[in-house]
Amino acid sequence: MRVEIWSDIACPWCYIGKARFEAGLAAFAQQYGSHDVEVVHRSFELDPNAPAATDVPVLDMLAAKYGVSREQAEAMEARVADAAAGEGLAYRSDRIHGNTFDLHRLLHLAKAHGVQDALLGALYHANFAEARNLADPAVLSETAVAAGLPADEAARVLADPEAYAQEVRADEREAAELGATGVPFFVIDRRYGISGGQPAEVFRQALERAHEESAAVQVLPAGDGEVCGDDGCALPGS
Template sequence: MRVEIWSDVICPWCYIGKARFEKGLAAFAGRDGVEVVHRSFELSAGAPRDGGKTVGAELKAKYGWDDAQLKAMEDRVGAAAASEGLGMRHDRFVTGTFDLHRLLHLAKERGLQDRLLDALYAATFAEARPIGEDDTLVEIATGAGLDADEVRRVLADDTAYADAVRADEKEAAELGATGVPFFVIDRRFAVSGGQPAPVFTQALEQAAAAGGLQTVAGAADDGAACADDACDVP
């Protein structure tokens, strides 16, 4: 069985949803036969990788939120992260993620994709590091096991793995994904949003038994997602 997960590094519900999926997978009897592949999705396609603006400033500027609205949203997301044992800093940075996704494709070739994604999530949300800066990004990637020179070569070459990122994004659109996280199981079942762990377990069990049945699983109230820079927070 293959599970493909479309996500973005700056999406808090992708960060939370990955942890929930892994708990759901751990409860699935056939977990040893599951291959997990992470796919690219940009919430801010074309945005510069400068890492200079905090998420609070970005959301207030984009949506006209006041301090109280921003705090309410961040408190809800922070509580959801804490419930999964994850850290969540409110002073984290926003950045364009195209280059980060290119590095994740490099990491996939080296068998380190999951490790790099975890490291990028931790740096973004738990540590509020400026992941848009080259030196910080190289440090994170090498900490996940990648070679520093190879990482710098990929960052310096705008074409490296660019087609792979765009192919992932094209597939997401073809599958009807309008937000992330978006989980596709054997191209038969789709789970949208950071659903609770039991929803993922149930979807895996249904996919294992369903043969060619195509359906969508996961409509729980607390399965939030991010789309176009906005997070749907219950």
């Protein structure tokens, strides 16, 4: 079984959705085993036009994007933080909003080395739990090497803006072809699609169904799953 997950490191619901999916996969594995489940992370940029080097705080970006006050932006982030805490995840709102293209390029390099999931988890943690500025090449390189990438190869990719650029763009085109308008977006065996950071039980049921049935790709009802798209990120209860 193959699970493809389109996500962006800047997306809080991708961070939360990864934890929920892993919980659902663990529940599925208790009955069926997980040795035959391949998880592949795909690229999706929420803000491809964001500047590569930036010092814009996320709270300022949210206030400007939604036309709300700083206090209202803080309240929005607090609700997302509560959802993250529900999954045992740390969440800070003093993050920097920036471009994630280089991060996605490194994730393709990480796939070649078999450490893609480890790097994605490290990037999420650095961004959301530690509020580190991943637009800083030194911080990004340190995070990549700690996740298992060779330092020289990470440096080579970061120095060459064309390295894995086509792979990132291909992932994004494929997401559009599959009908993904936001992330996280999960596709199981190209038969079932799940949009948003659904509860773990939704993932368990979808994995079980894909394991037992053969059907055309169909997007399962979104329910209360939260998603980030061009218009921003949904909030719990909105």
